[in-house]
Amino acid sequence: MKKKLQGEQGIAARESRSRLMIVFFTVAIMVAIWAAVATQIHLNRVRQAESEEADAVAKVRAYEQALARQVELFDAQLQALQHEWQEGPAMFAQTVAELRKGSLRHYEISVAVIDLEGRMVFLDAPGSTVPAKPLSAVGRDYFDYFIQAPSRSNQLFIGELVASRLSGRMVTPFARPLRDENGHLSGVLALVVYPEYLVRLGGFIDLEEADRLILLDRNGQVVTSTHPELFAPGSHLSGAAKPREGQSKGVMLVDDQVMAWKSLRDYPFTIVLQASNSADRRHSREIERSYLLFAGLPLLGMLAFVALLLRDLGQRGQALRKLARSELLAASVVNAMAEGVIRTDGAGIILDVNAAASTILGIEREFLIGLSAVSDDWLVIKPDGGECLGADLPASLVLRTGKPQKDITLGFVRPDGSRVWLNTSARPLAAEVGGGVLMSFSDVTRVMDSVLEASLGSAVVQAMAQAVVVTDRSGCIVRINPAFEELYGYTRREAVGRPAGFYRADRHDREFYRRMWSSLAERGHWEGEVWNRHRNGVALLVWAAISVVRDEAGQVAHYVALYQDITEKKRTEEEMWFGANHDVLTQLPNRRLFNDRLDKALAVAERGAEKVGLLFIDLDHFKPVNDTYGHAVGDGLLVQVAGRLTALVRGSDTVARLAGDEFVILLTGVVTIDDVRRVADGVVAALAQPFEVEATTLEISASVGVVLFPDHGHNLDALVRAADRAMYQAKAAGRNRYVMAETGS
Structure with missing residues (x-):
């Protein structure tokens, strides 16, 4: 009797200690879960901020590249028009008209030539009426820049945003100087661009609808933006929305919004992007809410579980006293199994568990014994995410039907909130050993997580x-x-x-x-x-x-x-490049591409001690053709000339149209002067043959100046000047011939 009393007192003491442990572990687990959730939310926000900053910087860099390419295209047109002006206003106007049909056909751009007194002696402005009295450019920075320092080099100048005196709209001028034959300043050539064309380049990058792309000039003045209703041209950014002074690039957070900026190295522009990131922010907040949800549900289940434990301590004490009678059976059968094993009585009350079951479920053996294995209080889920109630648990099915249940996969939520997937089987026990149910289960969490992860990954890839x-x-x-x-x-x-x-x-x-x-x-x-x-x-x-x-x-x-x-x-970029580097009428390389190829050919020849030939061709009697038969016939004649010249050279050589009726042939890999003479003879003979243009027979000839690198010059300018002089000598000698430049000329 005394031993029995001591045993009951021991059970009571263990029950008291169990209550304290339950309270302690419950509080500890709750604190740990919420600390983990808070840490995860903080890390999620840090990663989100880093991702938004990297995305904003990438968009600014992409727009910078598109803007630089567009400015280069405008500058290429200016350089081409610089040379055309030397051919006279009529030829210049014809070239502008050709550009309108070609590389400038998508732009509403004005072309102006200003003399030294500031008068616009030439103005082509589509969509606007040009006044009879020339407009004045005096006071405009792009005019004053070259007038105040006439010796400035042939460089591009981009002016400040101003209101057009013709249309009243805000415009950005791109200008280069005009010089006479002696190299003295004779005027200024300008392309006047509406800045909204510059912001359209944002279409080449992946901008969100709410992203604000802003282009500033050298004074911080807004040139254009994707949201003109917020950032009007000519205004200035205010407060924290301005780029930091003294920093050419950067990224920062302004009013919970990422702002990135970068100043272009070669042009007086600063790009500012105020990124919306609203979709990413919403996605991040949804993730945080999911963290809170998945942290809260296990805690609620844990509190319910703890309440159940405290309520049923009496039943567990009774079960503990009965445990002594089944200790031999538990030691010989249950503890010998590797899987988790639970034994219940005929009502589903847990009588015995092994160590594996306690480890897999995350619940101490003493806490499990005395609980109901068929209760709705367990938090169990099916593979499809639905809840598995107590009546559908394997033990309940065995007690109700008397039939074994095999290989049922269920997810069990532990008291600490973690989930473990179990492959469960249950079978009825014979009445001779007390009846009830014997359940066995193994941990298949890794397999199930891999399956679910693969399903999720497949859904993402499909979308x-x-x-x-x-x-x-x-x-x-x-x-x-x-x-x-x-x-x-x-x-x-x-x-x-x-x-x-x-x-x-x-x-x-x-x-x-x-x-x-x-x-x-x-x-x-x-x-x-x-x-x-x-x-x-x-x-x-x-x-x-x-x-x-x-x-x-x-x-x-x-x-x-x-x-x-x-x-x-890629096709659009190639078309833009071709339009900037080729003559619209003949499709031959223009002056810009010719100069580039000649520079490269000279560099290769200098390294390999090779020679390069240059033929400067000017058509004889071409102006009468234009005056007599009109520009349409003259254009057709130029196209046929281009075809005949191209047929005379190899694929590695270059035939280019420089301006009007001026052509040039670049010969690479020249061995002797005779190689160049043969081509020059072919040019003179080919262009002396009659041409048939629009049912009209035309006869012209050509005066050709021939030079050889390095005999007649060591750089582009020297060779071109020598070839030009030799061409004029051919004209003076009676035309329809070629003249070889004198050595040292």
């Missing part, structure tokens, strides 16, 4: 706008998304199992792919432009980003490739 290809380590395709099917025209059935390169366009050599695979092996990533092919045979230029996915052992498991079609974007 991506970029084409996605996943291959195995050998390069065979194992997965594609709908965007891939749309981009390349192959269905999943047709693509899966084939080598990833089956849609290549075969426009790259082996060295290209060797460098690609070398980058993947060394850095685990490669990206760049790649030519691939649609199923219908059409070539596609895509931006490809390929990454290596490795397994836990560090070995290559998969390759993931993302493709984005940039064919149209």
Whole structure:
């Protein structure tokens, strides 16, 4: 009796200690969970801020590149028009008209020539009426800049934003000086651009609708923006929204909004981007709410669980006293099993558990014994996310039907809020051993998490706008998304199992792919432009980003490739470049491209001790053709001249139209002077033959000046001057001939 009393007193003492431990661990777990949630929310906001700043800087950099290309195009037109003005106003006006039909056809740009007194002696302004009395440019900074220092070099000047005296709208002038034959300043040439064309370049970058892109001039004055209702041209940014003084670039947070800026190195512009990031912010806040939700639900379940434990301590004490009678059975059967094992009585009350069950469930053995295994108080979920009530638990099904339940997968939420996936089986116990249910279960959390993660990853890939290809380590395709099917025209059935390169366009050599695979092996990533092919045979230029996915052992498991079609974007850039570097009428290289090729040819020849030939060609009697038959016939004649000249040279040589009826031929890889003489003879003979233009027979000839590098000069300017002098000597000698420049001329 005394032993029995001591045993009951021991049980009571253990129950008291259990209450204290329950309260202590409950508080500790709650504090730990909320501390983890707070830390995760803080880290999430830090990552979000870093992502927003990086995105803003990338957008500013992309717009900077687009703006620089546009300014270069405007400058190329100015340089071409500088030379055309020397041919006279009529030829200059004709060239402007050609540009209107060509590279300037998408722009509402005014072209002006200002003399030294500030009068606009030439003005071409589409959409506006030009007044009879010339407008004055006196007081405009782009005019004063060159007038106040006439010796300034031939450089581009971008003026401040001003109101046009013709249309009243705000404009930005681009200007270069005009000089006479002696190199003295004779006037100023200006392209007057409406600044809204500059902000349209933002269409080449991925701007959000609420992103605010602002372009400032050298004085911090707004030139243009994507939101003119907020940032009017000519205004200034105020307060914290201004870029920091003395810093050419930067990024900062202003009123919970990321602002990035950068000043262009070569041009007087500063780009400012006030990024909205609203969608990313909302997504981040949704993630934070999910953290709070998933932290709160387990805590509520834990409190309910604790209440249940405290209420049922009496039942657990009774079960503990009965535990002594079944100790031998528990030691021989339950503790010998590797899986978690729980034994209940006929009412579902837990009588015994083994160590594995306690570890897997995260609940001490003493706490489990005496609880109901078929209660609704357990937080159990199905693989589809639905809740599994007590009546649907395996033990309940066995007690209700008397039939075993095998391999049922359920998710059990532990008291600390973590979830463990269990593969559970249950079978009825014979009446001889007391009846009830024997349950066994194993932890399959890693397997289930991998399955769920794969399902989630598949859903993300399927929803991506970029084409996605996943291959195995050998390069065979194992997965594609709908965007891939749309981009390349192959269905999943047709693509899966084939080598990833089956849609290549075969426009790259082996060295290209060797460098690609070398980058993947060394850095685990490669990206760049790649030519691939649609199923219908059409070539596609895509931006490809390929990454290596490795397994836990560090070995290559998969390759993931993302493709984005940039064919149209590339075509637009190439058309813009061609328009800036070629003559609109003849499609020959213009002066700018010719100068570039001549500079490169001289550099190559100088390194290899080679010679370069230059033929300066001026058509004889071309002006009477224009005056007699009109510009349409004259243009047709120039096109045929270009064709005959092109037919005389090799593919490595260059035929260019410099201005009006002036052409030039650049010959590379020249061995002797006789090589150049043969081409010069061919030019004179070819252009002396009659031309048929619009049913009219025309006869002209050509005066050609011939020079050789390095015999007649060592740089572009010296060679061009020598060729020009030799051409005029040919004219003076009676035309229809070529003259070789004198050595040292």
